[in-house]
Amino acid sequence: MSKDKVSHIQEQWKAERPDIDSSPVGVVGRVHRLGNYLRREILAVYREHGLGEGEFDILATLRRSGAPFTMLPTDLGRQTMVTSGGISKQLDRLEASGLVERTVSSDDARKRLVTLTAKGKSVIDAAYTEHMENEARLLADLDPADRESLEGILGRWLAAVESANEPPGE
Template sequence: MENKNDIIDTLISDWNRERPDLDATAMHIVGRLLILGKGLEKRANQSLGEFEIHYTDLDVLATLRRSGSPFELSPKELMQSVLITSGAMTALLDRLTKLGLIYRSPDAMDGRVKKAGLTEKGKDIIDRAIKIRFNEAKDSIACLTKKEKEAFLPLLKKLMGTLS
């Protein structure tokens, strides 16, 4: 394991010097998770460049694709899987519609609701992009051994369970 100081070590050292009354030790984990999250999202966006979609676009397209035929969901159903606000969801669905990746149609059960569905173009893009995305995700954790990944997974799940 590398013992080289990083920005989080510097941050904690500075706070320990300036405010020794504060316990900044949680930032060893939280700060690194925040930086990791931003870095992972940046990597994901870069890997999707050839498709001219962003990570949030992929998230919606993937949710529709994995829902199974007919690859349609309501905005509410999408919101349960995609971590964005309802206002952002509306803007995202409008953007994906303009790109020809999804279509919007009234729900047969409730005409006030417009379901989102994958177009053939959208299905083709998500089928190609998800393969690249999964490979990028695999590459992003390649520095971890199998044993480290197995140890890390339940800890991440536990932390996520307490914050959700």
């Protein structure tokens, strides 16, 4: 394995605390460091389109939901990584920018619907295209077989963590 900063950290802990198995940092430390780096690279693309992370997530969720690109705010909250408190703030900004509109549901006047506007669809389509090009660039150093293996491993690990942390009743 090539030497990286985590390898150095593991060697130091092995010397200072040989009584503790520090091997978990080999995975968790690397995932954490990679996550920080990847997030920085991904957010740069979002900013080029005038979007923050939560805004991109909301627009992408509406877009991938299919026509008519409309959802309830509570459903957006469940399907995005935006906190419930953050959804309203993000929707206010997206609405002010003309990327979404909020309307009263014809089925229930108590419900507000969020719909992607034509401008919002254009923005998210351009941002998503560049986002996927960026992610492909970030993965370019991985052998295709390693990438496939890593996707499977991370998928199983994430499913287990999400299952263990899922609130009761969901």
